[in-house]
Amino acid sequence: MLVKTNDGSFTLKNQKYNECYHSSEGAVTESLYKHVFPAFDVAKKFNYYGGEIKILDICFGLGFNTFLSILNRPKDIKLQIFSPELDEDLIRSLKNFPYPKEFETIKHIIYEVSDNLKYEDSYVKIEVSIIDAREYIKSIEKVDIVYQDAFSLKVNPELWTFEYFKDIDSILNPKGVLTSYSVATPFRCALYKLGYNLYTHPYENIRKGTIASKAILDFEKVDFEEKLKRIDCRVLRDEK
Numbered sequence: 269m270l271v272k273t274n275d276g277s278f279t280l281k282n283q284k285y286n287e288c289y290h291s292s293e294g295a296v297t298e299s300l301y302k303h304v305f306p307a308f309d310v311a312k313k314f315n316y317y318g319g320e321i322k323i324l325d326i327c328f329g330l331g332f333n334t335f336l337s338i339l340n341r342p343k344d345i346k347l348q349i350f351s352p353e354l355d356e357d358l359i360r361s362l363k364n365f366p367y368p369k370e371f372e373t374i375k376h377i378i379y380e381v382s383d384n385l386k387y388e389d390s391y392v393k394i395e396v397s398i399i400d401a402r403e404y405i406k407s408i409e410k411v412d413i414v415y416q417d418a419f420s421l422k423v424n425p426e427l428w429t430f431e432y433f434k435d436i437d438s439i440l441n442p443k444g445v446l447t448s449y450s451v452a453t454p455f456r457c458a459l460y461k462l463g464y465n466l467y468t469h470p471y472e473n474i475r476k477g478t479i480a481s482k483a484i485l486d487f488e489k490v491d492f493e494e495k496l497k498r499i500d501c502r503v504l505r506d507e508k
């Protein structure tokens with residue numbers, strides 16, 4: 269079901285998960301402010317990892333994170349985007365999705381990803397894989413950015429467990445960054461236990477999310493030690 273969000277962009281409501289792909293704040297707003305802008309700030313701090321940024325987009329969904337990364341690509345920097353997604357029918361339908369006007373310039377990319385699940389030119393490579401993300405992350409090489417954008421912990425728990433983040437940790441560049449809309453304690457606890465520094469973004473009037481890195485960043489730090497004096501650091505675990 270198509271849903272109009274507060275910034276005017278459209279998202280979908282997924283009937284199986286009974287959740288929208290984006291918050292009411294806005295599909296574009298959420299993608300830009302919770303993922304793309306903070307992640308590219310970190311990439312800039314580390315000189316764009318030598319000129320080529322590798323992004324793991326968990327999971328592709330409507331592709332806002334991938335498409336807005338391309339639209340905001342730093343000049344002369346190559347993006348390689350790898351994204352698992354279970355719902356092949358959704359990807360095949362994206363060429364008919366009512367994206368905002370600013371996506372018009374990359375219409376050819378949207379069409380090609382929707383038809384062939386991949387795209388490549390001199391500056392952008394996209395590979396969408398129809399596979400369970402848990403399996404996928406065991407098979408890929410190191411990445412610099414992880415967009416952690418699964419549905420919520422309640423309905424999509426397999427993509428928020430300690431074991432899942434342990435696998436993510438083994439493929440994330442030590443100067444890399446993970447971004448998420450979520451501020452859920454079991455999610456933050458998993459990253460904290462794995463040695464990540466936790467931050468929130470600096471943008472006013474945007475709901476807080478989480479920015480995590482093993483590197484020291486310039487964002488506002490989440491005082492998690494203080495919080496842990498009051499609560500247990502419980503994580504979600506894989507079901508045995």
Ligand SMILES: C[S@@+](CC[C@H](N)C(=O)[O-])C[C@H]1O[C@@H](n2cnc3c(N)ncnc32)[C@H](O)[C@@H]1O
Pocket residue numbers: 288289290299326327328329330331332333334352353354355399400401402417418419424426427
């Ligand atoms: C919140 S949406 C992602 C939104 C997306 N990043 C965007 O910008 O439109 C979550 C997506 O995760 C997919 N998904 C859920 N569990 C998955 C899994 N275990 N492996 C791969 N994809 C999964 C769903 O089909 C859905 O498309």
